[in-house]
Amino acid sequence: MNILQINSSARSEGSQSSRLAGSIVERLKAAQPDASITVRDLAAQPHPALDEAALGALFTPAEQRTPEQTARVALDDALIAQIQAADVVVLGVPMYNFGVPTQLKNWIDAIARAKVTFQYTANGPEGLLKGKKVYVALTRGGFYRDTEADSQVPYLKMVLGFLGMRDVEFVYAEGMAMGPEAEQKAIASALQQIEEVVAA
Template identity: 80%
Template sequence: AVTPHPVLDEAALGALFTPAEQRTAEQAARVALDDALIAEIQAHDTLVLGVPMYNFGVPVQLKAWIDAIARAGTTFRYTATGPEGLLKGKTVYVALARGGLYRDTANDSQVPYLKAVLGFLGLTDVRFIYAEGLAMGPEAVAKGFAQAEVDLNAALAA
């Protein structure tokens, strides 16, 4: 099994705010985990995120990834005119899987959140693929996957 990325906790924050030359071996190793994710995203032009809906939110694993890659001075910076995302010129495909129907409703908290956080990082070309109704019976599942195929084709053509 793959070890999940650690969450952003007090120890991780302490490591990130300690100057590199003053970090302990443990702190350096923790920062290196995030550095590797940042290098990976910087090296690619396309990102694909699989995002199931858990209790109206994103999975903790995705939140941990976002916390790892959102670093002031590296993936975003503050300027006199406001924040500027530094991960520009990339396309993000977000495949959403949901048991119910939430697209374009007030209960869709995922899409606004992802647009905001990814946009903050400079990732503004975000294309959503919806597979919804997956807990509503076989007909709804078939309809949900058919819509996902339509969304995917539109996202790839854009």
């Protein structure tokens, strides 16, 4: 089993979402000791945004690309290869201003490529990243689960499903900004959720 852990916090150190993602991986590893683990920290290894230069490179035929364009596409290719090889994907996702971090959006933009990770058919779009289990560790300062203010879960369900990843479990740590006691309670709740969803 190949496990890919994506930490999307803007902080390389002290990130609770990354710690919870790591706890999920540890639980998976305990059940599958021979599993291989790849960790990509998007703060330590930031991926460039999808800008005009990147679009130009992607839409230029490979044999016509400049060296700079080839190098830019290769950055996305590396992320695509990682997720294609993964059996399990674990995302650490804090909430920033009601959305996902820019770091995660850049990663999603990199791995979402027509005719590679999804394709359009006569029956509609088809995701090509099938057969993967996804765990998402969410950390929030307040309480947003199952409310209209939670834009993260609908977005992640939609975009992951679009790419073919429909088996997704969410773990919530909420109220993290409401004092030390509330933070401890949130982490304890999330760890309990991890035991339940990973064992399921």
